[in-house]
Amino acid sequence: MSHHSRRERDVVGEHMQIGEVAERIGLSLRTIRYYEEVGLVVPSARSQGGFRLYTEPDVQRLGVIMRMKPLGFQLDEMRELLGILDALGADDAADRAGHLSRLTEFWTAAEQRCRALRTQLSIAEDFAATLRSHLPAAADSPQG
Numbered sequence: 001m002s003h004h005s006r007r008e009r010d011v012v013g014e015h016m017q018i019g020e021v022a023e024r025i026g027l028s029l030r031t032i033r034y035y036e037e038v039g040l041v042v043p044s045a046r047s048q049g050g051f052r053l054y055t056e057p058d059v060q061r062l063g064v065i066m067r068m069k070p071l072g073f074q075l076d077e078m079r080e081l082l083g084i085l086d087a088l089g090a091d092d093a094a095d096r097a098g099h100l101s102r103l104t105e106f107w108t109a110a111e112q113r114c115r116a117l118r119t120q121l122s123i124a125e126d127f128a129a130t131l132r133s134h135l136p137a138a139a140d141s142p143q144g
Helices: 005-011 018-025 029-037 056-071 075-089 096-133
Strands: 052-054
Touching (some): 018 029, 018 052, 018 056, 029 056, 056 096, 075 096
């Protein structure tokens, strides 16, 4: 088996178990199950033993959710955006203009939230630098 086998398997649409998905994208099993409970992501299949089985598009959905969370988007907003992305991904997307308009609103909100986070980070870094300035020179390298 080559070292590319996992990627090749994903591309042809084979399924991954929840543990593999969790490891790959850095979410806990509990978090993935929660997103399933609230309907944000649904495993594409179940194994004969009842294990959740995910495809590459399922993993991509979880990636969208993961990236929305730090920006403070709520579950209903995540659900709406995922629905818009699904609709736009369909060849026969009805109300394409409406979906694109709403997608633009999500993008604008994401940009504004990123700016706010950068401002917060700058303030936090200034605070850390202020604290550092009060430490003696011997404290240059924090010790664990």
